[in-house]
Amino acid sequence: MRSGFTGWSAVAMLVLAAVSQAACGKSQTDAAAGAGSDAKPLRQVEILNVSYDPTRELYERINGAFSRSYAAKTGVSVTVKQSHGGSAKQARAVMDGLEADVVTLGLAYDIDAIAKAGLVDPAWQTRLPNESTPFTSTVVFLVRQGNPKGIRDWDDLVKPGVAVITPNPKTSSGGRWNYLAAWGYAKDKTGGDAGGLDFVSRLYKNVPVLDSGARGSTTTFVERGLGDVLIAWETEALLAKSQPGGEKFEIVVPSVSIVAQTPIAVVDKVVDKHGTRAVAEAYARFLFTPEAQAIAVSEFYRPTTPPEGVESHFAKARLFTIQDEFGGWNAAQAAHFADGAAFDQIYSPGR
Secondary structure, eight states: OBOOOTTHHHHHHHHHHHHHHHHHHHHHHHHHHHOOTTOOOOEEEEEEEEEEGGGHHHHHHHHHHHHHHHHHHHSEEEEEEEEEEOHHHHHHHHHTTOOOSEEEOSSHHHHHHHHHTTSSOTTGGGSSHHHHOOEEEOEEEEEETTOTTOOOSGGGGGSTTOOEEOOOTTTOHHHHHHHHHHHHHHHHHHTSHHHHHHHHHHHHTTOOOOOSSHHHHHHHHHTSOOOSEEEEEHHHHHHHHHSTTGGGEEEEOOSEEEOEEEOEEEOHHHHHHHTOHHHHHHHHHHTTSHHHHHHHHHTTOEESSOOTTTGGGSOOOEEEOHHHHHSSHHHHIIIIISTTSHHHHHOOTTO
16 A cells, blocks of 8 residues: 655645744744843753654754744743754663663663663653653554565565664664554454464564664665665655655555654753753743644654644554554563564574
């Protein structure tokens, strides 16, 4: 099934323009009301958002919008710095001393690990709407123009001679979502985990290289020209299609996929050390505002509080959640990605 994305981004941009115009108008009015010949310079604050691989463009735009909004409301000038990499590696970096004020990682398990290290309140998911998840995505396939290998659904990825590009699920949140989407499809089709294990075993025999992060896999497929199909976040596939040369690729939506949740948490120990709690919490709340949600849509993320008329422009597929299929992230991690678990049993480098 090939998705119908044509024209949806134009609608998203119109929504974003309307939201941004209203926000800018209010910001300019508020700033003008407080300005005068004796106006004081803005106080400077810096925070660090440690995020996962594909979110560079998203947070560059959100950070600018937040800084403008916060300065207009408070008189405080905020610089939001960014750090990106595989989600699990980013979580480990924070636990090892990278002083993130907020983390926006690719799966809740990685933030739970930071919480277990004593840096984040264990109840972090109760602080914000939708289990502290401002945006979601799902897993789709990116193929080359004309779809020469005839990729239509998951079963086509395990055929002989099909080279599949996907990131390493040991280091990449995108890689884990891809793996679990494939396992869930096969489990439902065969009626059990034995079918899931057999399917992913055959799938990863068709994977010639495992990059450490989702953006690296996109680069491998799009720029280096390796592989017949990229298993990707919908965001990455749509981004590749929107770039110069995007006509060389097509998006294929599988019959079944997974809801990929991308949560946020304030890193309590760090913000209390830095004195940045108020700014970090305002930043986290901003991600759920209409302005940030519209930016997310225009950067190909699915909003959790969608601007009117936008959500329907995303591809339709039957989606399951990690809770429904695997019993949550703790159970999925133990069964599939812990040392010696299912992935280690079916994949060994250089095999």
